[in-house]
Amino acid sequence: MNEMILLKLGEMVLKGLNRRSFEDKLQANIHRRLNNLGQFRVYTRQSTTYVEPMREDCDMDGACEAMKKVFGVVGVARARACEKDKDAILAACKEYLDEPLRTASTFKVETKRADKTFPMTSIQTSQYVGGELDEAYPNLQVDVHNPKLTVHVEIRDYAAFVYADAEPGAGGLPVGINGRAVSLLSGGIDSPVSSYMIAKRGVALEMVHFFSYPYTSPEAKEKVLDLARLLVPWCGHLTVHVVPFTKIQEELRRSCPEELFTIIMRRFMMRISEAVAQRIGAHALVTGECLGQVASQTMEAMNATGAVVSLPVLRPCVGMDKEEIVQIARKIGTYDTSILPYEDCCTVFTPRHPRLRPRLDEVELAEEKLDIEAMVKDAVDNIERIHL
Numbered sequence: 001m002n003e004m005i006l007l008k009l010g011e012m013v014l015k016g017l018n019r020r021s022f023e024d025k026l027q028a029n030i031h032r033r034l035n036n037l038g039q040f041r042v043y044t045r046q047s048t049t050y051v052e053p054m055r056e057d058c059d060m061d062g063a064c065e066a067m068k069k070v071f072g073v074v075g076v077a078r079a080r081a082c083e084k085d086k087d088a089i090l091a092a093c094k095e096y097l098d099e100p101l102r103t104a105s106t107f108k109v110e111t112k113r114a115d116k117t118f119p120m121t122s123i124q125t126s127q128y129v130g131g132e133l134d135e136a137y138p139n140l141q142v143d144v145h146n147p148k149l150t151v152h153v154e155i156r157d158y159a160a161f162v163y164a165d166a167e168p169g170a171g172g173l174p175v176g177i178n179g180r181a182v183s184l185l186s187g188g189i190d191s192p193v194s195s196y197m198i199a200k201r202g203v204a205l206e207m208v209h210f211f212s213y214p215y216t217s218p219e220a221k222e223k224v225l226d227l228a229r230l231l232v233p234w235c236g237h238l239t240v241h242v243v244p245f246t247k248i249q250e251e252l253r254r255s256c257p258e259e260l261f262t263i264i265m266r267r268f269m270m271r272i273s274e275a276v277a278q279r280i281g282a283h284a285l286v287t288g289e290c291l292g293q294v295a296s297q298t299m300e301a302m303n304a305t306g307a308v309v310s311l312p313v314l315r316p317c318v319g320m321d322k323e324e325i326v327q328i329a330r331k332i333g334t335y336d337t338s339i340l341p342y343e344d345c346c347t348v349f350t351p352r353h354p355r356l357r358p359r360l361d362e363v364e365l366a367e368e369k370l371d372i373e374a375m376v377k378d379a380v381d382n383i384e385r386i387h388l
């Protein structure tokens with residue numbers, strides 16, 4: 001094979017004793033993402049993971065794109081293999097890296113030599129290749145301290161490799177290294193972003209979506225599944241638990257004070273999500289709530305919704321401006337789907353004057369006549385599970 005992908009590993013190399021399990025988890029995640037792209041060999045040496053195609057029909061472009069979405073990887077570089085010979089290495093640089101070499105102003109060559117039988121030292125190799133490139137490209141000047149372009153040469157046991165600077169990877173920690181959480185996924189902009197942010201910290205997610213058919217349409221549900229699909233390249237495979245929510249909402253409209261409807265509805269969302277979390281062994285709930293964004297997102301409201309669950313509620317968007325959330329949504333590719341105009345269950349029966357600062361005791365009083373346990377159980381028993 002004359003090309004491969006090098007992945008530079010991030011934070012995980014700092015974790016000392018846990019390093020091995022980090023690498024194993026990352027490697028398993030990488031294998032899974034490469035599943036449909038061909039047969040690859042994946043191995044890690046000194047905080048670099050090597051992804052080598054095993055056959056000619058491997059989709060290298062697809063693999064490169066997929067690797068940029070794997071958490072735990074900070075840099076992705078595509079490398080060309082060549083014979084372990086100084087002039088073959090030079091020729092590979094000129095051919096494979098011609099474009100960056102022609103456009104950069106300053107450069108240096110950095111050589112790593114795993115094969116100690118190679119007749120030149122790392123420094124000699126860098127000096128030779130650097131000198132020749134300097135002559136071949138009049139636009140280039142050597143700058144060993146702050147080069148615009150670094151040409152990397154690696155001499156390994158069975159071949160040499162050349163590559164330019166790595167492109168940014170996804171950062172974060174390998175998904176699954178920090179346990180599991182349940183993420184409440186609406187069709188909005190914020191909850192796909194909050195899901196992404198928690199997955200980035202190494203948490204495997206399962207999604208819960210509250211569906212209010214026929215008040216919300218099958219298209220609205222399809223949109224949420226589309227959002228979940230867009231998150232799979234980042235989060236790994238996902239299960240979406242679609243909770244039938246209509247009966248609960250109708251019951252709440254019948255029996256609760258209108259201005260507390262939203263807050264009580266959200267308390268049911270939390271209870272049901274916690275029941276799902278218990279079932280799947282998850283240790284936190286995740287929402288896209290943001291302080292002060294809407295009436296149900298004041299501190300008092302968050303307190304009233306968080307009070308019904310004992311699991312921690314992670315709200316990674318809580319301190320962000322909308323513009324910052326939108327920026328991430330665009331980066332991860334969910335924005336255009338999020339803004340499609342379908343209703344969400346939260347917009348069904350919305351009170352005209354929702355209580356901004358609900359008191360916990362009045363909310364609890366309003367819930368007294370409800371058979372909460374039975375309502376939650378009925379919803380949980382009728383969950384539809386969709387595996388993506």
Ligand code: ATP
Binds near residue numbers: 191296
């Ligand atoms: P988003 O953009 O994520 O929809 P939002 O600003 O519209 O958020 P709300 O509608 O108040 O805010 O929802 C706050 C959070 O509650 C959402 O980020 C999401 O985590 C959760 N949520 C809201 N509606 C649903 C739903 N139908 N299914 C699952 N979770 C939901």
Ligand code: MG
Binds near residue numbers: 188346
């Ligand atoms: Mg919403």
